[in-house]
Amino acid sequence: MKLLELQKVTKRFGGLTAVGDLSFSIEKDTIYGLIGPNGAGKTTVFNLITGIYQLSEGKILFDGKNIENLKPYQVANVGITRTFQNIRLFKNLSTYDNILTACHFHADYNLLGAILRSKSFKKGEKELEKQAKELMDILELSDRKDVIAKNLPYGLQRRLEIARALALKPKLLLLDEPAAGMNPDETIRLMELIKEIRDRFKLTILVIEHHMDLIMGICDRISVINFGRKLAEGTAGEIQENAKVKEAYLGEEEVIC
Numbered sequence: 001m002k003l004l005e006l007q008k009v010t011k012r013f014g015g016l017t018a019v020g021d022l023s024f025s026i027e028k029d030t031i032y033g034l035i036g037p038n039g040a041g042k043t044t045v046f047n048l049i050t051g052i053y054q055l056s057e058g059k060i061l062f063d064g065k066n067i068e069n070l071k072p073y074q075v076a077n078v079g080i081t082r083t084f085q086n087i088r089l090f091k092n093l094s095t096y097d098n099i100l101t102a103c104h105f106h107a108d109y110n111l112l113g114a115i116l117r118s119k120s121f122k123k124g125e126k127e128l129e130k131q132a133k134e135l136m137d138i139l140e141l142s143d144r145k146d147v148i149a150k151n152l153p154y155g156l157q158r159r160l161e162i163a164r165a166l167a168l169k170p171k172l173l174l175l176d177e178p179a180a181g182m183n184p185d186e187t188i189r190l191m192e193l194i195k196e197i198r199d200r201f202k203l204t205i206l207v208i209e210h211h212m213d214l215i216m217g218i219c220d221r222i223s224v225i226n227f228g229r230k231l232a233e234g235t236a237g238e239i240q241e242n243a244k245v246k247e248a249y250l251g252e253e254e255v256i257c
């Protein structure tokens with residue numbers, strides 16, 4: 001079953017086509033990779049899916065329903081949450097409080113109950129605290145429970161952002177370069193964690209990565225984009241053998257050198 005489907009999606013900024021005529025679909029319970037050189041249009045695709053940008057043309061279907069005109073909070077409500085390439089956290093709150101505030105997204109509040117601190121309110125709070133602790137454990141952040149987010153090492157800030165996205169109980173989790181700034185050991189552990197998260201929460205995951213080799217091992221399927229257009233799509237093995245993909249990345253290395 002297709003959970004997310006992009007149909008001929010185009011996004012123009014003035015004269016620049018950041019994403020052009022892009023189509024791909026993601027099967028439920030799979031990990032899908034979106035890769036491509038810097039400036040290829042990857043983050044723009046996330047911004048289109050999550051309602052931050054309006055499409056110039058095309059359609060986006062989630063669970064068979066059009067979502068291209070939804071506002072960001074409505075996209076979160078239908079079950080799509082994300083992390084950002086530039087980490088977004090409450091920088092002055094602790095690890096635990098960052099997760100707990102996200103857990104409140106689904107809290108069924110009754111103002112009077114909250115003011116009077118009724119039995120059912122306290123029970124609800126206990127449940128949210130339990131969820132926050134569980135997420136902290138899964139993302140291996142429990143030993144940093146009280147550390148203020150801005151003081152966490154970069155790799156842990158990224159994991160904290162994933163915990164916050166999971167607290168919103170998504171069906172589809174979008175990760176924008178989750179390994180950026182991590183060392184090789186942290187990266188390997190993160191890739192294992194992403195798989196564990198998919199299995200544990202029965203999630204579908206779309207992950208953006210700039211370096212192909214990082215996600216080759218975890219993706220069921222991959223699309224490579226360059227200049228906003230799809231260059232290739234297939235399994236990791238198929239992508240690795242693709243001449244056009246090699247060329248796109250070779251070109252980039254020359255520029256970097």
Ligand SMILES: Nc1ncnc2c1ncn2[C@@H]1O[C@H](COP(=O)(O)OP(=O)(O)O)[C@@H](O)[C@H]1O
Pocket residue numbers: 013016018036037038039040041042043044045
């Ligand atoms: N809000 C915007 N206004 C103008 N140009 C933008 C905007 N967002 C992205 N772009 C441009 O779109 C292209 C794709 O950017 P982006 O999606 O961030 O690439 P990637 O994430 O693959 O590195 C780039 O040329 C970028 O400068």
Ligand SMILES: [Mg+2]
Pocket residue numbers: 042043044085
């Ligand atoms: Mg990007």
